[in-house]
Amino acid sequence: MSNQIAKLGVGLLACFLVLFVQLNRVTVFGAQELKDNPVNNRSILRDFDAPRGTIVTADEVIVARSEPTPEGSRFEFARSYPEGDLFAHTVGYFSLNLGATGVEDSYNAELAGRTIDLSFRSLDDLFVDRDRVGDVRLTLRADVQRVAKDLLGERQGSVVALDPRSGELLAMWSWPSFDPNALATQDFSAANDAFALFQADERDPLLAKTYRERYFPGSTFKVVTAAAGLASGEITADQPVYPVAREYTPPQTNRPLRNFGGSSCGGDLFDILRVSCNTAFAQMAVDLGGDQMVGTAESFGFNAAPPIDLPAPAQSVFPTDFEQNLPALAQAGIGQNDVSATPLQMAMVAAAVANEGRIMTPRTVADIRDVDNSVVDDPEPTQWRRAVSAEHAAVLRQAMVEVAERGTARNLAIPGFEVGGKTGTA
Numbered sequence: 001m002s003n004q005i006a007k008l009g010v011g012l013l014a015c016f017l018v019l020f021v022q023l024n025r026v027t028v029f030g031a032q033e034l035k036d037n038p039v040n041n042r043s044i045l046r047d048f049d050a051p052r053g054t055i056v057t058a059d060e061v062i063v064a065r066s067e068p069t070p071e072g073s074r075f076e077f078a079r080s081y082p083e084g085d086l087f088a089h090t091v092g093y094f095s096l097n098l099g100a101t102g103v104e105d106s107y108n109a110e111l112a113g114r115t116i117d118l119s120f121r122s123l124d125d126l127f128v129d130r131d132r133v134g135d136v137r138l139t140l141r142a143d144v145q146r147v148a149k150d151l152l153g154e155r156q157g158s159v160v161a162l163d164p165r166s167g168e169l170l171a172m173w174s175w176p177s178f179d180p181n182a183l184a185t186q187d188f189s190a191a192n193d194a195f196a197l198f199q200a201d202e203r204d205p206l207l208a209k210t211y212r213e214r215y216f217p218g219s220t221f222k223v224v225t226a227a228a229g230l231a232s233g234e235i236t237a238d239q240p241v242y243p244v245a246r247e248y249t250p251p252q253t254n255r256p257l258r259n260f261g262g263s264s265c266g267g268d269l270f271d272i273l274r275v276s277c278n279t280a281f282a283q284m285a286v287d288l289g290g291d292q293m294v295g296t297a298e299s300f301g302f303n304a305a306p307p308i309d310l311p312a313p314a315q316s317v318f319p320t321d322f323e324q325n326l327p328a329l330a331q332a333g334i335g336q337n338d339v340s341a342t343p344l345q346m347a348m349v350a351a352a353v354a355n356e357g358r359i360m361t362p363r364t365v366a367d368i369r370d371v372d373n374s375v376v377d378d379p380e381p382t383q384w385r386r387a388v389s390a391e392h393a394a395v396l397r398q399a400m401v402e403v404a405e406r407g408t409a410r411n412l413a414i415p416g417f418e419v420g421g422k423t424g425t426a
Helices: 002-029 031-036 041-048 084-091 102-106 142-152 188-200 218-232 269-274 278-288 290-299 326-332 343-354 390-406
Strands: 062-068 077-080 135-138 157-162 169-175 242-245 265-267 358-360 365-369 375-377 383-386
Touching (some): 062 084, 084 102, 084 142, 084 169, 142 169, 157 343, 218 278, 218 343, 218 390, 265 278, 278 290, 290 326, 343 358
Antiparallel strands (some): 062 077, 242 265, 358 383, 365 375
């Protein structure tokens, strides 16, 4: 009998041990996952009905904040966006019924004060009742963003400005935009109506086109093709010299590829980039071959999602199989066919040339601060890709300067400054 009791005791002890381990796994190790689960309504309600950190630009302009609501309101705080549509695609919105986008989504835990660094900064925090939220300071500048908005006007398009040395985004603007206040309102019926109206707009104002929409890069991609040539060792600044021609017929087809406006062009690398010569760059891509073109495109970040600190960035695309389709390779060499890129991707291509061939990890947030304005998270710049060697970047940089000084981008020239660029249409 005592033997049976002992076995029963061991069995019960084992059951209690399993329950203890499972309880600790859920309450300790799985707590944050449960809190952050998007279907956890208690978590959503908790964040919505609590103070939330402020989002401010690098030049100290408040772009998102929580404001107390009038007495008798359902919730104690309401989110507001003082700059309206200016940062809508980057900062995003925070809404109970529509969710969150942009920085409001990516840095939700920090803004809500749920990270360890923000929850308890000292022993006093165990006894003092105070808001423990995180304020987010952006890398973007309101003055640069306004310039981008004013210059683009009401033309559909995007502007991305970044610091090549650090990867910090200085401006990310696309038009049309939207007013996030219309979606963050606590009048949920009005928010739903506004959301439906934005969705019905064929121009898709809700989409952050700077990093979530792909386009044909067109002739801007010729910088990547030139980089592939330099990396192969078959192309230098002055060799080969491509023949002056109006058209080029790739292998495997009898359909010629022509220059813009029916013009004729040719020459060395600097000559053909300066005038954006389709025939020469198409021939260059075919001569280099698919493997070289694919490898170089991927070294610039194509076929990989950029590690930007914003949700769901689009992956720029460069085809990978050209063995049986050399005409497609010729077109890809001038940024056409199935090549597609986000504005952010092409900004990073230019940044690589400016930064000795290095592409830094793009980011929109400079640091996180607590309620005492002490920095609790200050990420260091990191390198994402080595696109080209420093030597080849220097050649490309000088070639792009000539494009601005004597080529198709002469309107970019600024007296007293060295400016480089590459035009493109598709």
